Amino acid sequence: MASKILKVRVDRERCQGHARCFALAPELFELDQFGNGRERGDGTVSAALEAKARLAQSNCPELAVEVTEE
Amino acid sequence: MGNRPPAADWATDFDHLDPRWTENPYPIWDELRRSCPIAHTERFMGAYFPSRYEDVRAIAYDTEHFSSRRVVVRETRQSFPPAPPITSDPPAHRPAKQVLLPAFTPEMISRHEPRTRDICRELLDRIGDRKRCDGAVDYAQEIPVRVIAHMLGVPETDADQFRKWIKEILEIGITDISVLLRAQDEMIAYFADKIAARRTNPRDDLIGYLINARAEDKPLSDEHVIGTLRLLMIAGIDTTWSAIGSCLWHLAQHAQDRRRLAAEPALMGAAVEEFLRAYAPVTMAREVVKETQIAGCTFKPGHMVLLSFPAANRDPAMFPDADRVIIDRAENRHAAFGLGIHRCIGSNLARMEIRVALSEWLGRFPEFRLDPDAPVTWSVGTVRGPRRLPLLLGA
Ligand code: HEM
Numbered sequence: 487m488a489s490k491i492l493k494v495r496v497d498r499e500r501c502q503g504h505a506r507c508f509a510l511a512p513e514l515f516e517l518d519q520f521g522n523g524r525e526r527g528d529g530t531v532s533a534a535l536e537a538k539a540r541l542a543q544s545n546c547p548e549l550a551v552e553v554t555e556e
Numbered sequence: 557m558g559n560r561p562p563a564a565d566w567a568t569d570f571d572h573l574d575p576r577w578t579e580n581p582y583p584i585w586d587e588l589r590r591s592c593p594i595a596h597t598e599r600f601m602g603a604y605f606p607s608r609y610e611d612v613r614a615i616a617y618d619t620e621h622f623s624s625r626r627v628v629v630r631e632t633r634q635s636f637p638p639a640p641p642i643t644s645d646p647p648a649h650r651p652a653k654q655v656l657l658p659a660f661t662p663e664m665i666s667r668h669e670p671r672t673r674d675i676c677r678e679l680l681d682r683i684g685d686r687k688r689c690d691g692a693v694d695y696a697q698e699i700p701v702r703v704i705a706h707m708l709g710v711p712e713t714d715a716d717q718f719r720k721w722i723k724e725i726l727e728i729g730i731t732d733i734s735v736l737l738r739a740q741d742e743m744i745a746y747f748a749d750k751i752a753a754r755r756t757n758p759r760d761d762l763i764g765y766l767i768n769a770r771a772e773d774k775p776l777s778d779e780h781v782i783g784t785l786r787l788l789m790i791a792g793i794d795t796t797w798s799a800i801g802s803c804l805w806h807l808a809q810h811a812q813d814r815r816r817l818a819a820e821p822a823l824m825g826a827a828v829e830e831f832l833r834a835y836a837p838v839t840m841a842r843e844v845v846k847e848t849q850i851a852g853c854t855f856k857p858g859h860m861v862l863l864s865f866p867a868a869n870r871d872p873a874m875f876p877d878a879d880r881v882i883i884d885r886a887e888n889r890h891a892a893f894g895l896g897i898h899r900c901i902g903s904n905l906a907r908m909e910i911r912v913a914l915s916e917w918l919g920r921f922p923e924f925r926l927d928p929d930a931p932v933t934w935s936v937g938t939v940r941g942p943r944r945l946p947l948l949l950g951a
């Protein structure tokens with residue numbers, strides 16, 4: 487049985503560049519040249535960073551940060 | 557603003573210039589959220605006041621029915637020169653905003669952190685070993701104006717002039733249009749002059765950046781550049797000064813938060829967000845341009861909406877213990893910088909300034925409290941913060 491993989495994703499349509507995700511979890515998010523957020527790489531979250539992923543999700547005013555399990 | 561009849565009833569006759577609202581608006585908003593979540597007034601030629609987070613969000617997202625062409629609730633419906641992007645609606649909004657965004661990313665803003673820190677230290681040196689000072693006048697109000705002057709590349713000594721214009725536009729101008737128009741003309745002439753100077757003598761500052769910027773592959777017109785510069789100045793100064801002042805006001809009265817913050821600098825980020833939530837300084841406005849319904853209330857075209865991000869931030873349906881300041885609040889989707897397409901361009905700058913201002917202050921004055929013999933006064937209008945903040949310094 488494979489263990490679940492946690493992923494973060496920024497919904498580009500919703501994101502307005504509040505940059506909270508990047509401030510709280512720079513390991514998981516980056517900003518483009520306009521300051522809008524996006525997940526780093528394919529968004530995979532290591533177990534050590536799960537709390538940070540949830541923190542970013544809880545602080546995005548536009549509800550643009552998604553945390554999913556695959 | 558002296559001779560206004562007092563608001564008879566907040567639900568049907570609200571007046572955000574009423575002295576009771578200026579003094580302490582939070583109980584009024586709490587009461588409205590329970591009794592009449594979308595209040596209305598015949599004042600200001602008709603305006604609505606939503607007090608719940610979900611309604612404020614719905615209106616901020618709905619650019620079809622709610623236009624930004626008027627962003628201040630005034631006594632008249634006079635037209636003003638545009639200040640893109642804040643007065644822009646889609647589709648013009650996006651290109652006007654994109655042009656500014658690259659200059660305001662956290663990375664670009666971090667370049668101004670050393671100057672900001674120096675400004676704070678200079679101000680603290682000036683207070684020196686005095687036993688009392690005014691946290692608003694001697695400190696908070698001096699920081700953003702100098703930082704923005706530094707970014708624009710104009711003399712920091714023009715700061716007094718900038719603050720005078722802003723007061724005339726944001727406070728006096730709500731009721732006295734002639735003062736507003738004069739201030740506006742003076743600002744336009746000031747920036748036209750700076751633009752002309754840079755056309756002959758290019759400089760690497762924010763004004764130079766705008767002159768060279770292109771939106772949809774065309775350079776910006778001088779009118780656009782001037783409008784944006786006026787906006788940056790009006791939006792960037794007393795907003796942030798108010799935020800810094802409110803933080804000091806809170807810390808002066810809450811020894812536990814003050815000591816915890818001085819002892820655990822890592823908490824500063826979360827604390828700043830919580831201060832921004834609880835004491836959000838900026839209320840915006842929209843004009844209803846198409847009839848619509850929200851929460852069972854009909855919004856009539858021609859009426860204004862007072863769009864209170866500060867009231868949204870105090871909604872207990874969104875924030876548990878909304879009226880308590882919890883400096884390590886873990887979940888905080890506050891709307892102090894707005895929601896949707898008009899999200900504050902200066903949010904990264906403002907956050908940097910507040911963080912630096914507080915940590916420098918606490919480094920110098922870990923102990924301070926309100927002066928019991930001198931009253932705190934608050935600004936009138938849609939930017940809320942202390943204008944006099946007499947403090948006693950030291951244990
Ligand atoms: C604590 C300080 C600040 C607060 C609370 C604040 C708040 C806001 C809010 C609520 C909006 C949304 C307007 C709307 O929805 O109509 C806004 C927009 C804006 N702010 Fe700020 N602001 C602050 C500081 C600054 C600074 C320092 C600057 C720049 C120097 C700035 C520049 C702008 C601009 C240009 C817009 C228009 C954005 C747009 O329409 O897309 N603000 N601000």
Ligand code: SF4
Pocket residue numbers: 496497500501502503504505506507508521522523524545546547548549550551
């Ligand atoms: S916090 Fe939300 S809105 Fe802000 S940059 Fe991240 S995803 Fe975008």
